[in-house]
Amino acid sequence: xxxxxxFLNQRLPLAxxxxxxxxxxxxHSFAELYRVGLKVFDExxxxxxxxxxxxxxxxxxxxxKPLGREGCIATVGRVKSDPVxxxxxxxxxHCFSGCRYVVQPILYExxxxxxxxxxxxxxxxxxxxxxxxxxxxxxxxEKSARLFQAKIRQVPMGTAEKILKHFMDLLDVMxxxxxxxxxxxxxxxxxxxxxxxxxQDKNAKLEDSYQKLKELDRLxxxxxxxxxxxxxxxxxSVIGYSEMMLEGLGGPLTAEQREYLGIIMxxxxxxxxxxxxxxxxxxxxxxxxxxxxxxxxxxxxxRDAVATLLPLARKKGLKVSCEPGSLPRVVADRDxxxxxxxxxxSNAVKxxxxxxxxxxxxxxxxxxxxxxxxxxxxxxxxxxxxxxVFDVFYQVDGSSTREYGGAGLGLAIVKSFVEAHxxxxxxxxxxxxxxxxxxxxxxxxxxxxxxxAAPPAAVxx
Amino acid sequence: MVQFNEESREIxxxxxxxxxxxxxxxxxxxxxxxxxxxKVRGRLMTLDTKDDRTLFFDMMPVFFKTRAGVKxxxxxxxxxxxxxxxxxxxxxxxxxxxxxxxxxxxRSEAAxxxxxxxxxxxxLEANGLDYRTLPLVVQANKRDLxxxxxxxxxxxxxxxxxxxxxxxxxxxxxxxxxxxxxxLQLCYRSLDRTFGLESNWQITEREFLGxxxxxxxxxxxxxPSEAEAR
Numbered sequence: 001x002x003x004x005x006x007f008l009n010q011r012l013p014l015a016x017x018x019x020x021x022x023x024x025x026x027x028h029s030f031a032e033l034y035r036v037g038l039k040v041f042d043e044x045x046x047x048x049x050x051x052x053x054x055x056x057x058x059x060x061x062x063x064x065k066p067l068g069r070e071g072c073i074a075t076v077g078r079v080k081s082d083p084v085x086x087x088x089x090x091x092x093x094h095c096f097s098g099c100r101y102v103v104q105p106i107l108y109e110x111x112x113x114x115x116x117x118x119x120x121x122x123x124x125x126x127x128x129x130x131x132x133x134x135x136x137x138x139x140x141x142e143k144s145a146r147l148f149q150a151k152i153r154q155v156p157m158g159t160a161e162k163i164l165k166h167f168m169d170l171l172d173v174m175x176x177x178x179x180x181x182x183x184x185x186x187x188x189x190x191x192x193x194x195x196x197x198x199x200q201d202k203n204a205k206l207e208d209s210y211q212k213l214k215e216l217d218r219l220x221x222x223x224x225x226x227x228x229x230x231x232x233x234x235x236x237s238v239i240g241y242s243e244m245m246l247e248g249l250g251g252p253l254t255a256e257q258r259e260y261l262g263i264i265m266x267x268x269x270x271x272x273x274x275x276x277x278x279x280x281x282x283x284x285x286x287x288x289x290x291x292x293x294x295x296x297x298x299x300x301x302x303r304d305a306v307a308t309l310l311p312l313a314r315k316k317g318l319k320v321s322c323e324p325g326s327l328p329r330v331v332a333d334r335d336x337x338x339x340x341x342x343x344x345x346s347n348a349v350k351x352x353x354x355x356x357x358x359x360x361x362x363x364x365x366x367x368x369x370x371x372x373x374x375x376x377x378x379x380x381x382x383x384x385x386x387x388x389v390f391d392v393f394y395q396v397d398g399s400s401t402r403e404y405g406g407a408g409l410g411l412a413i414v415k416s417f418v419e420a421h422x423x424x425x426x427x428x429x430x431x432x433x434x435x436x437x438x439x440x441x442x443x444x445x446x447x448x449x450x451x452x453a454a455p456p457a458a459v460x461x
Numbered sequence: 462m463v464q465f466n467e468e469s470r471e472i473x474x475x476x477x478x479x480x481x482x483x484x485x486x487x488x489x490x491x492x493x494x495x496x497x498x499x500k501v502r503g504r505l506m507t508l509d510t511k512d513d514r515t516l517f518f519d520m521m522p523v524f525f526k527t528r529a530g531v532k533x534x535x536x537x538x539x540x541x542x543x544x545x546x547x548x549x550x551x552x553x554x555x556x557x558x559x560x561x562x563x564x565x566x567x568r569s570e571a572a573x574x575x576x577x578x579x580x581x582x583x584x585l586e587a588n589g590l591d592y593r594t595l596p597l598v599v600q601a602n603k604r605d606l607x608x609x610x611x612x613x614x615x616x617x618x619x620x621x622x623x624x625x626x627x628x629x630x631x632x633x634x635x636x637x638x639x640x641x642x643x644x645l646q647l648c649y650r651s652l653d654r655t656f657g658l659e660s661n662w663q664i665t666e667r668e669f670l671g672x673x674x675x676x677x678x679x680x681x682x683x684x685p686s687e688a689e690a691r
Contacts, residue, residue: 008538008552008553008555086526108503109503109522109524109534110501110503110522110524110525110532110534111534176504176506179506180506180508183506183508183520184508187508187518187549187552190548190549190552191546191548191549191552192548194548194549194551194552195547195548198547198548
């Protein structure tokens with residue numbers, strides 16, 4: 001983390017603190033009001049404002065004489081550069097022409113920021129043409145000089161200092177206001193820059209951790225795919241050999257042995273199903289789902305799914321009904337669609353207590369689509385969980401002592417398979433009132449990327 | 462960072478009042494503005510845009526010239542207290558030579574005080590400043606309020622933060638001058654150690670503090686009159 005140096009720690013020149021254009025206007029109106037010239041220099045001697053009032057002819061005449069020009073330059077030099085104290089006292093500078101200037105340092109926060117020069121004016125106590133002026137040229141025309149001098153305002157010294165004091169008070173307020181505005185604006189910019197920098201830092205860190213998480217997620221999916229494949233191989237043998245023994249290939253069995261083997265086979269098949277789900281999810285996550293498309297009768301699939309779950313539902317004491325209606329044929333992956341329906345029905349049976357009912361219903365929708373609803377009267381899902389039930393591994397009851405089994409993969413598989421068909425899944429639920437899951441499928445999954453990837457030969461009547 | 466200008470014989474010192482929103486930072490500066498003679502201080506600049514309060518901090522300069530002709534400029538700043546002004550706080554804190562942490566003594570504010578203390582340490586670090594060496598004073602403000610924590614809790618705080626703690630009721634101007642005095646004393650000693658204020662610039666601690674506090678209205682403070690130090 002590095003901060004660039006703040007302007008707060010820099011010293012600002014006078015020109016930055018004043019809006020020079022409007023300041024010049026103020027100086028002009030001020031000079032006109034008092035009919036006396038006004039000059040403002042910054043600390044480095046740069047002239048910021050120069051207002052001449054009434055002295056043009058007089059000074060112009062003096063300037064026309066070589067000695068006069070010399071004297072003039074000397075006076076201007078002193079006015080501009082003579083050291084001024086750090087007190088707010090004015091300095092009076094006498095010009096050889098008899099005119100006077102009052103020079104006042106501009107003090108701000110204890111620093112000399114520049115100077116204000118008030119003049120030239122003719123002092124009231126000495127209005128005459130001094131000999132220092134008369135001697136600048138042999139042909140000095142005193143009469144014209146007097147006429148020119150009369151155009152310059154006569155000011156008593158006390159008044160000059162008062163006028164200047166008034167101007168300095170004004171200037172102080174202008175500098176303070178300018179300083180305040182400058183600080184406000186600059187600090188605002190610095191604050192925005194600093195916030196931006198901070199955000200970029202945070203974004204970079206977030207991006208970094210996001211990449212790490214993505215990599216971890218990929219490793220997890222790979223691991224799951226490999227493991228489920230490796231688990232399936234020995235499990236197939238367990239199931240196969242159990243089956244062989246049940247068929248009597250290993251010799252006659254007692255009734256008890258037969259019962260035990262039946263259990264081994266059943267549990268083995270449960271396990272195989274679970275592992276297959278994991279493999280499916282890994283494939284889905286790796287983007288390796290391929291649809292094998294054919295024309296499918298949805299009503300047949302619905303009855304088939306219901307029939308699969310019927311024994312379990314009866315055992316639990318549930319009423320099951322299947323109302324496919326007159327659904328059109330769809331082009332879909334038969335096995336995957338069947339699995340979707342089985343998963344939904346299996347959930348419905350699992351989460352509906354005795355005495356409840358499960359209804360599977362078909363519906364034709366506009367726009368060449370159809371819907372299949374699986375409704376139950378079970379425990380339902382609260383709104384907070386409803387949006388997440390399609391997430392992989394998500395369980396409404398995540399505790400280890402939960403009442404209902406399952407790996408949290410069923411709905412995630414349903415969602416992926418349906419979306420691969422270009423369809424969508426929806427869930428509606430009333431806690432303790434039941435849930436309805438709906439699959440919406442296009443009659444023909446045009447444009448679904450997974451379909452395009454499937455070999456065209458697979459699409460058949 | 463203190464700025465030394467050998468050529469113009471100037472020293473610029475930055476003092477920052479840090480603390481949670483509404484702990485009394487601005488009140489401190491306002492009280493000092495009242496108590497310090499206008500000859501040695503500038504205007505109190507308060508940057509607050511009333512409606513949206515985008516920017517909010519205060520600044521007041523204090524300046525004097527030592528007998529050896531060195532101009533010393535102290536700039537007192539407050540940081541904006543609201544949480545959202547984090548970047549402004551960090552900018553204002555940049556290059557500070559001394560920090561007064563203004564804490565609201567009420568027990569109800571303890572959590573926010575601790576949070577801002579940590580926030581300050583983080584922002585000091587971001588500015589390359591080490592709080593263990595930076596002159597730092599904690600002002601336990603609002604001692605007059607009924608919920609203010611007791612002496613014992615203050616003592617615990619002292620042990621925790623390793624910095625002098627000054628009790629104050631800034632709204633009545635109590636403890637404000639003492640806080641600045643303690644802070645500037647630490648600040649002088651730190652600058653003297655690092656830059657040799659006395660050996661290189663002929664400024665003694667007595668003169669440094671005296672030049673400022675002889676222009677401060679010390680009535681009602683625990684400080685002795687500094688008049689003899691002039």
